[in-house]
Amino acid sequence: MTQPATLEALSLARWTQTMTHSAIQDALAAIAQPDVLSFALGLPAPELFPSELFAQAATHVLATEPYALQYQPALQPLKAQIVELMAQRGVTCREQQVFLTTGAQQALSLLARMLLDPGGQVIAEETIYSGFLQAIEPFQPTVLTVPTDLETGMDVDAVEALLSDRARPAFIYAISDGHNPLAVSMSAEKRARLVELAQQYGVPIIEDDAYGFLWYENRSSPPLRALDEQWVFYAGSFSKILAPSLRAGWLIVPEELVPTLSAIKEASDINTSTFTQRIIAAYIEAGHLPEHIATLRRVYHTRRDAMLDALQAHFPSEARWRTPTSGLFIWVELPSAVDTGELLRRAIAVDKVAFIPGHAFGVGGSRRSAHCMRLNFSNCDPERIEEGITRLARALSR
Amino acid sequence: MTQPATLEALSLARWTQTMTHSAIQDALAAIAQPDVLSFALGLPAPELFPSELFAQAATHVLATEPYALQYQPALQPLKAQIVELMAQRGVTCREQQVFLTTGAQQALSLLARMLLDPGGQVIAEETIYSGFLQAIEPFQPTVLTVPTDLETGMDVDAVEALLSDRARPAFIYAISDGHNPLAVSMSAEKRARLVELAQQYGVPIIEDDAYGFLWYENRSSPPLRALDEQWVFYAGSFSKILAPSLRAGWLIVPEELVPTLSAIKEASDINTSTFTQRIIAAYIEAGHLPEHIATLRRVYHTRRDAMLDALQAHFPSEARWRTPTSGLFIWVELPSAVDTGELLRRAIAVDKVAFIPGHAFGVGGSRRSAHCMRLNFSNCDPERIEEGITRLARALSR
Numbered sequence: 069m070t071q072p073a074t075l076e077a078l079s080l081a082r083w084t085q086t087m088t089h090s091a092i093q094d095a096l097a098a099i100a101q102p103d104v105l106s107f108a109l110g111l112p113a114p115e116l117f118p119s120e121l122f123a124q125a126a127t128h129v130l131a132t133e134p135y136a137l138q139y140q141p142a143l144q145p146l147k148a149q150i151v152e153l154m155a156q157r158g159v160t161c162r163e164q165q166v167f168l169t170t171g172a173q174q175a176l177s178l179l180a181r182m183l184l185d186p187g188g189q190v191i192a193e194e195t196i197y198s199g200f201l202q203a204i205e206p207f208q209p210t211v212l213t214v215p216t217d218l219e220t221g222m223d224v225d226a227v228e229a230l231l232s233d234r235a236r237p238a239f240i241y242a243i244s245d246g247h248n249p250l251a252v253s254m255s256a257e258k259r260a261r262l263v264e265l266a267q268q269y270g271v272p273i274i275e276d277d278a279y280g281f282l283w284y285e286n287r288s289s290p291p292l293r294a295l296d297e298q299w300v301f302y303a304g305s306f307s308k309i310l311a312p313s314l315r316a317g318w319l320i321v322p323e324e325l326v327p328t329l330s331a332i333k334e335a336s337d338i339n340t341s342t343f344t345q346r347i348i349a350a351y352i353e354a355g356h357l358p359e360h361i362a363t364l365r366r367v368y369h370t371r372r373d374a375m376l377d378a379l380q381a382h383f384p385s386e387a388r389w390r391t392p393t394s395g396l397f398i399w400v401e402l403p404s405a406v407d408t409g410e411l412l413r414r415a416i417a418v419d420k421v422a423f424i425p426g427h428a429f430g431v432g433g434s435r436r437s438a439h440c441m442r443l444n445f446s447n448c449d450p451e452r453i454e455e456g457i458t459r460l461a462r463a464l465s466r
Numbered sequence: 467m468t469q470p471a472t473l474e475a476l477s478l479a480r481w482t483q484t485m486t487h488s489a490i491q492d493a494l495a496a497i498a499q500p501d502v503l504s505f506a507l508g509l510p511a512p513e514l515f516p517s518e519l520f521a522q523a524a525t526h527v528l529a530t531e532p533y534a535l536q537y538q539p540a541l542q543p544l545k546a547q548i549v550e551l552m553a554q555r556g557v558t559c560r561e562q563q564v565f566l567t568t569g570a571q572q573a574l575s576l577l578a579r580m581l582l583d584p585g586g587q588v589i590a591e592e593t594i595y596s597g598f599l600q601a602i603e604p605f606q607p608t609v610l611t612v613p614t615d616l617e618t619g620m621d622v623d624a625v626e627a628l629l630s631d632r633a634r635p636a637f638i639y640a641i642s643d644g645h646n647p648l649a650v651s652m653s654a655e656k657r658a659r660l661v662e663l664a665q666q667y668g669v670p671i672i673e674d675d676a677y678g679f680l681w682y683e684n685r686s687s688p689p690l691r692a693l694d695e696q697w698v699f700y701a702g703s704f705s706k707i708l709a710p711s712l713r714a715g716w717l718i719v720p721e722e723l724v725p726t727l728s729a730i731k732e733a734s735d736i737n738t739s740t741f742t743q744r745i746i747a748a749y750i751e752a753g754h755l756p757e758h759i760a761t762l763r764r765v766y767h768t769r770r771d772a773m774l775d776a777l778q779a780h781f782p783s784e785a786r787w788r789t790p791t792s793g794l795f796i797w798v799e800l801p802s803a804v805d806t807g808e809l810l811r812r813a814i815a816v817d818k819v820a821f822i823p824g825h826a827f828g829v830g831g832s833r834r835s836a837h838c839m840r841l842n843f844s845n846c847d848p849e850r851i852e853e854g855i856t857r858l859a860r861a862l863s864r
Contacts, residue, residue: 079581114536138509139507205733315738332604
């Protein structure tokens with residue numbers, strides 16, 4: 069008999085050899101240091117979590133629903149509540165089109181598995197949510213990129229050019245409101261044209277609307293899904309409007325796709341916890357959600373403005389940013405000589421402040437946004453925002 | 467401009483075209499009829515769920531832990547508790563080797579994604595847990611099958627023959643205790659030889675131990691992981707020993723693999739709910755788990771025996787089954803002319819009783835077990851078990 073093999077002999081799936089390092093994991097590790105002030109992650113304000121109402125809901129659910137802890141199909145009442153919630157976004161849909169997921173990230177991951185062949189094509193913006201790139205990475209796709217205009221959103225002309233030039237993507241990925249990380253909302257005209265292209269070329273759009281309910285001065289425009297129910301697959305989430313650790317999100321998809329998604333979901337994790345689904349349903353049934361979302365909008369609006377003021381007061385005059393109308397982020401462009409990856413290391417070590425550097429959102433490791441930074445404004449109160457931006461300006465001035 | 471495309475034009479990933487229909491989903495639909503008595507699914511007894519203690523734990527967690535509802539990395543105290551739990555299975559491991567998952571099904575799904583290339587090879591038994599087949603299906607692997615001896619488990623000689631004949635599987639899938647669906651536990655000799663083969667050929671074993679804590683007369687033998695910490699990747703679950711809807715399970719893997727698994731997990735669903743993790747940790751911390759598992763063993767032992775007695779009393783003399791020493795199932799072999807898929811349709815429609823037909827567990831649609839049935843004994847009390855087996859015998863006698 070030969071010698072036992074050592075673990076170096078273990079062969080992993082080929083795609084893992086080129087796996088991207090997660091900037092988010094790095095950020096989690098960095099901000100675990102208690103004295104680091106963090107604008108890095110898209111974290112809700114923990115002091116606003118409705119903990120007491122959730123405790124009441126959990127107690128009620130466990131006392132009255134004998135199957136709350138059992139394997140169970142997705143909860144029908146919660147689907148009906150999501151239909152009502154979608155109406156507030158200007159979307160008309162039916163319960164049969166609602167598919168519950170373990171958060172919006174799982175929604176993206178399941179759709180990628182349903183739509184994308186290994187080595188297939190996808191259309192996405194050059195600078196985009198890193199979790200989306202992680203969701204498609206196992207399929208090693210070719211990502212056909214289009215630029216983003218920071219006033220009006222995704223370059224839809226560029227999408228059309230790709231499609232008319234015989235690109236055959238499995239889908240187009242789009243964030244129409246509260247873009248992560250670019251903090252832009254797509255213009256009404258571009259929304260209409262993008263949906264027309266999807267219809268014309270028979271290419272579905274995955275619309276990631278994790279932030280669409282968090283608008284400030286004016287209500288967000290209706291999402292792409294309001295314009296088409298066949299070609300827009302909409303992903304929503306309770307993470308930002310209720311609580312991330314409930315791990316609950318949803319898809320709105322054509323009803324014909326639900327059986328396929330159900331089988332993919334079952335293979336992935338059987339089903340989404342109906343215990344947490346029931347807690348959410350009980351909380352919504354008691355009528356608390358509209359007031360809670362209104363509170364989030366009010367508080368985050370104040371924090372957004374505090375961060376804009378602090379940037380104006382402390383950041384160098386060459387820095388550029390815009391006022392986001394929705395979402396949880398401000399996107400800051402610095403002079404092109406600045407490497408925000410480098411800056412982050414110093415900012416954490418010396419100034420005890422964190423953010424996500426632009427390169428973390430670059431498709432295929434693109435350095436196009438390497439002079440930019442994403443700043444989150446929801447997780448810190450105005451005083452800490454002022455302190456953190458002061459620290460960051462100090463790091464920049466060195 | 468051309469006409470808008472209709473949804474028929476939508477192209478899904480190729481693997482979905484040959485997707486297997488889920489027997490489990492069918493069963494869920496069938497048993498949703500309230501008058502159908504079900505032995506179909508591996509459901510825990512709902513009357514034994516510790517609902518009140520969970521409500522106390524949830525209230526405590528929400529009142530005392532401000533980050534219980536936030537995005538959070540996996541809970542360190544729960545990892546330490548799992549290390550202690552594993553010691554009860556005869557396994558020595560460290561917290562750094564524990565990786566928390568959204569149930570054991572996700573553990574299988576993540577490992578498949580980490581280890582398996584599209585079109586790769588896997589070694590598994592001919593008749594095996596259908597959820598495992600669903601987890602690997604998107605990779606369209608070649609499953610190299612080996613038979614199972616219903617007294618001693620997986621045919622390890624056949625595994626060796628495959629490996630020595632230059633098979634290069636990404637992994638071997640094994641259930642050493644409370645086999646689903648075959649209800650066998652692997653002999654000590656076979657356990658040792660299987661682990662030696664894994665070491666010798668450098669092929670990892672995925673050990674699915676969802677049922678290993680539920681042994682009856684005698685404690686289960688230590689799982690494969692007790693024999694090797696490099697080549698055995700162990701999947702455990704709180705679904706059967708606490709509650710499925712908490713969606714919590716774990717892997718014990720070499721520490722070097724944890725960063726890769728973390729990135730795959732993050733892409734799949736960010737993280738496992740730390741709210742439910744905290745409920746479990748609080749429940750275990752309060753010392754309730756050992757007594758709860760002892761209760762499950764006692765009650766399920768009684769139910770197992772009630773089902774064995776009922777089979778003896780009512781089933782035809784040609785039927786064959788064994789006494790399972792662990793797990794939640796009895797595997798019944800009927801004369802080879804019986805098609806249990808056909809039988810199930812009649813049994814549900816006429817006799818109002820359900821089970822899972824053997825063919826649902828056949829690799830690649832194999833009909834080798836088409837005359838067999840999997841019966842669950844944990845979800846019904848002895849009286850309903852007697853009634854259900856009587857109904858099933860009636861269906862069989864027609």
